[in-house]
Amino acid sequence: MSEKQNIEYKRIWKDEYLKWICGYANAQGGKLYIGKDDNGKVVGVNDSKKLLEDIPNKVRDVLGILVDVNLYETDEGNYIEIVVESYPYAVNYKGHYFYRSGSTKQELKGAALDKFLLQKKGKQWDGVPIPNVLVADLKHETFDFFKKKGVRSLRLSEDSVKDTPVQLLENLKLMEGEFLKRAALLLFHPDPEKYVTGAYIKIGFFESDADLIFQDEVHGNLFEQIETTVDLLFSKYIKALISYEGISRVETYEYPKDAVREALLNAIAHKDYSSGATIQISVYDDKLMIWNPGQLPKDWTVETLLRKHASNPYNPDIANALFRSGYIESWGRGISKMTNLCLEAGLPKPEFEYDSTGLWVTLRKDIFNEEHLLEKGLNERQVRAVMYVKENERVTNREY
Numbered sequence: 001m002s003e004k005q006n007i008e009y010k011r012i013w014k015d016e017y018l019k020w021i022c023g024y025a026n027a028q029g030g031k032l033y034i035g036k037d038d039n040g041k042v043v044g045v046n047d048s049k050k051l052l053e054d055i056p057n058k059v060r061d062v063l064g065i066l067v068d069v070n071l072y073e074t075d076e077g078n079y080i081e082i083v084v085e086s087y088p089y090a091v092n093y094k095g096h097y098f099y100r101s102g103s104t105k106q107e108l109k110g111a112a113l114d115k116f117l118l119q120k121k122g123k124q125w126d127g128v129p130i131p132n133v134l135v136a137d138l139k140h141e142t143f144d145f146f147k148k149k150g151v152r153s154l155r156l157s158e159d160s161v162k163d164t165p166v167q168l169l170e171n172l173k174l175m176e177g178e179f180l181k182r183a184a185l186l187l188f189h190p191d192p193e194k195y196v197t198g199a200y201i202k203i204g205f206f207e208s209d210a211d212l213i214f215q216d217e218v219h220g221n222l223f224e225q226i227e228t229t230v231d232l233l234f235s236k237y238i239k240a241l242i243s244y245e246g247i248s249r250v251e252t253y254e255y256p257k258d259a260v261r262e263a264l265l266n267a268i269a270h271k272d273y274s275s276g277a278t279i280q281i282s283v284y285d286d287k288l289m290i291w292n293p294g295q296l297p298k299d300w301t302v303e304t305l306l307r308k309h310a311s312n313p314y315n316p317d318i319a320n321a322l323f324r325s326g327y328i329e330s331w332g333r334g335i336s337k338m339t340n341l342c343l344e345a346g347l348p349k350p351e352f353e354y355d356s357t358g359l360w361v362t363l364r365k366d367i368f369n370e371e372h373l374l375e376k377g378l379n380e381r382q383v384r385a386v387m388y389v390k391e392n393e394r395v396t397n398r399e400y
Contacts (some may be wrong), residue, residue, distance in 0.1 A: 005102055006030035009040055013051055013080070018062050023098035023105045024084035025065055025091040026116070030100060035079030044077020051080055063091055090120045111274040125274050126186070126315040129179035130195060135165050138180075138188040142223055143168060146188075146325050153326025172321055183317035186273065187222050197276040201229050205237055205283045222268055222318065226327065229281070230261050237283045254365040255288060259341035263350070263361045265327055266334050267292035270314040270359070277358075286365055293358040302352045305335050 006028060008020055013034045024030040035045030045051065052071045059067050059082075068083040090097060097108045097116065108116050118125060143165050150156030160168070165188075169175045174184040186192045192199045204215040216236070218228045234240075238260075240251040267279045267290050275293040282289040296304070297312045311332035313319035322328045329337070339349050342363065351362040373383045 008032045009036040009038055010034050011043055019093050019098050020105055021084050022063055022091050022093040023100040025087045027100040029084050029086035032082040042074050042076040042079050048078035065091055090117055124316055126183040126317045128182050129176040130182055133180050139190040142188050142221055149325040155324045155326050187321050189221055192221055196273050198278045201225055201279045203281045255363050256341040256345045259338045262334050262338045263290050269319045270294040288363045290361045291358055302354050
């Protein structure tokens with residue numbers, strides 16, 4: 001049996017393997033075998049009975065945890081099995097934190113270490129209190145905007161309009177004692193980038209992946225970013241197709257506005273704000289792509305997103321405020337809602353791609369419309385044929 005995420009083979013014991021045990025304890029647990037080669041074949045280990053006594057003591061003294069150590073005697077030689085359980089608190093090796101990821105041991109540092117320690121304490125990044133920021137530093141116009149939207153969506157009572165900023169923040173669980181949480185700064189501060197690097201949105205129109213034609217940046221708190229980004233997209237980046245019903249002019253956008261807003265809200269609610277990266281919206285002639293440096297919940301895949309699932313936001317305090325203001329649902333229905341809106345508009349289903357850098361959402365437009373086909377150089381007769389096939393799903397030589 002070859003090595004895998006929860007199994008490691010070593011020919012001999014070295015004290016540095018305490019780092020591997022630390023990594024198992026901080027992850028999902030695992031087993032370390034001493035006296036086997038990389039393929040799991042027994043090669044035997046010297047002083048196996050002494051190791052049976054020494055290893056548990058070293059693990060206890062250096063890591064502060066207990067492990068099961070078993071000795072197996074075979075015709076090929078003796079080998080040691082070290083069984084490590086997953087620990088609910090962070091385990092360190094001489095002040096360093098290791099984590100088992102895949103079949104490798106990684107030392108956690110920087111933002112990754114901060115995130116790991118918070119998770120072990122049952123906290124999320126957006127729930128960490130920040131010193132030296134006062135409620136008076138927040139933008140009171142945003143509080144008014146939030147309360148009006150919340151009341152209008154029936155997520156807040158009408159009495160909430162009278163709440164002071166402190167009362168509102170406490171009701172939203174955005175304070176810890178006298179300190180504001182990170183979520184409060186992102187939601188209500190006039191310039192959250194003073195405290196959170198990359199807390200803004202970039203929009204660009206691309207002719208190809210290498211050809212950026214024009215771009216914009218959207219700054220401010222999250223509520224301002226949502227409103228400004230949607231307005232900017234539908235006034236500058238996304239075309240409206242013109243038709244007439246009788247004498248009435250009808251404008252139909254290339255993408256359903258609610259679907260684009262839903263994709264944007266998902267990016268904002270699930271972004272990993274500790275990454276320092278921005279949310280990026282790339283608009284092309286035939287598609288719109290939104291990327292955010294977020295992570296799916298543990299053991300989730302894109303397939304999990306696409307079927308009915310519970311709401312599990314990466315930033316629960318931010319998501320709660322967006323829910324109370326009427327922007328999002330609380331049942332994990334955002335992907336389903338986005339998909340239904342696209343299908344109802346005659347567009348393909350949204351596409352989702354997830355890797356270690358983050359999540360891409362791609363909306364593709366209906367390229368089979370008269371304006372777009374004429375722009376691509378088709379003559380009127382060819383356009384009529386395409387539109388006929390689109391409506392009837394077939395065309396014959398006689399009909400064409």
